[in-house]
């Protein structure tokens with residue numbers, strides 16, 4: 292039931308920012324990154340002496356970089372564990388999310404981590420979806436797991 | 440020409456203000472700010488600036504709704520998609536350059552109108568990250584918190600102590616709906632939402648509208664109000680923002696850069712000695728400690744000073760005497776203006792139960808997850 | 821140096837690697853506020869309620885708590901007869917959700933009859949609504965402009981305190 296204001300009951304109106312969907316194309320460089328993902332390869336961008344991950348169409352100084360394949364192992368730079376959503380409801384399974392930095396790179400990837408013991412400095416590698424399920428996006432990687 | 444905060448008004452400060460529309464809240468805050476400054480809305484104000492963001496409003500092209508409630512109809516009115524303090528930065532430039540004598544800055548937030556807050560936050564993430572379907576889009580705060588703890592040596596108890604300090608302090612503040620009488624034990628016994636942060640350490644949401652009148656020194660003297668001088672204000676966004684992975688985890692370079700320039704404007708070389716208290720970012724507990732380091736108000740390892748009570752209201756350097764965002768709540772783009780409001784009331788000696796002594800203060804706000812934009816202001820009596 | 825890139829057809833976009841499709845979830849419950857709540861309640865009761873500005877005496881429909889021109893609080897509530905004239909009209913061929921309509925819809929701005937108004941003021945109490953019984957041609961030819969109209973109310977039990985409690989405006 293409506294509450295009262297100075298002039299009687301107050302109402303509210305339901306609404307929505309109604310968008311059918313957004314379609315984000317990868318862009319010319321993104322397409323190459325996406326195609327590499329289909330092959331199970333991860334790319335970064337070489338800007339001068341720096342290797343930046345994930346690859347972007349230009350360097351932070353707007354110079355044009357060069358796409359290169361990124362080699363593991365990946366190191367956990369930071370991590371967090373999501374227990375609850377924004378309404379405070381517990382997730383079915385806690386999600387471990389980590390920032391994983393490849394050897395010699397700046398930046399890294401934010402992704403799920405499946406490990407018994409999670410800590411900063413843990414070495415990990417990506418586990419990809421089966422080839423036919425990949426779509427050239429970040430979720431082509433299922434999660435990262437520790438390397439022995 | 441020096442710039443002054445000449446008037447400030449607000450309406451709301453409850454988790455939900457169901458009886459007023461956002462426009463009515465804007466009007467109520469505006470009327471109070473103009474009364475406080477002694478200006479006529481339709482005669483004395485040269486420019487109106489509103490900070491807002493469509494998806495927080497739930498209205499596309501919501502800037503069309505900005506002029507009416509604040510007196511800006513058929514007057515120069517502009518909107519900025521950013522925190523309210525960024526709008527204060529616009530006003531500062533207009534005054535300092537001589538473009539305007541009086542500028543009204545407005546920001547409002549009705550988080551209670553947003554039924555799908557998590558959906559709107561998720562929409563702010565890079566589309567690639569959205570493909571992962573993270574269970575809570577506030578996770579970047581967890582990544583920063585863990586990296587900060589690792590670097591600084593702060594323990595979870597120190598983060599909890601920030602929440603305990605601020606939530607308890609807010610009990611003295613009539614504008615703090617999220618204040619609570621809590622202990623370290625309460626925080627530590629609570630299951631994290633996004634590790635290491637528990638619900639006690641994540642600010643709640645507050646409906647509010649804030650309006651600030653910024654005036655030139657000449658106008659401020661003429662109107663005989665209670666000017667609080669805006670000595671400097673600067674904002675900064677990290678290189679590579681939009682590419683969250685490039686962020687320097689456990690640090691906030693945007694705040695460091697904004698502080699450096701705001702201090703330069705204010706002629707401050709040693710903020711710890713040259714300022715008396717600060718209202719700093721604390722929508723997540725660890726952010727207070729991180730902010731203090733980036734602002735040069737504490738050496739690395741700010742938690743040691745926190746433990747010693749240095750940042751208490753009665754300590755050597757009071758931090759968030761208002762109770763901070765942990766008590767006041769966050770209010771989308773109005774969060775920074777809320778913190779400015781608290782600092783202005785302090786400097787006027789009108790902060791009531793939260794009053795601390797001081798001539799000069801720092802206000803530092805961050806635009807929140809998933810942004811890497813920060814704003815720093817220096818104010819004095 | 822040109823911009824690197826190429827033209828992509830919509831069909832190709834569907835097969836392209838790396839395309840991300842995303843449907844946002846952004847739902848709201850906007851507080852109608854003090855003044856609009858009175859308006860909505862009025863509609864449920866079959867009334868069109870406006871409000872007068874104490875300074876400039878204009879009547880605002882829908883009502884507001886303040887007059888944006890004077891930036892002062894609004895004053896007396898006034899119930900308007902609901903009758904008026906078509907100020908301007910247009911024909912819509914799609915629904916609010918962009919679906920093609922079987923029958924095009926005529927939408928209009930109605931200049932409401934109100935005390936103290938002559939009918940030629942640039943600022944007037946008005947309503948944006950549908951017109952019924954008006955053809956596409958009458959709009960295109962401009963015949964409907966200035967027509968006298970009145971609200972066709974939904975039956976009392978069906979009104980919900982919404983602008984759609986008025987089914988449409990019709991000529992009389």
Ligand SMILES: [Zn+2]
Nearest residue numbers: 873876887890
């Ligand atoms: Zn008026």
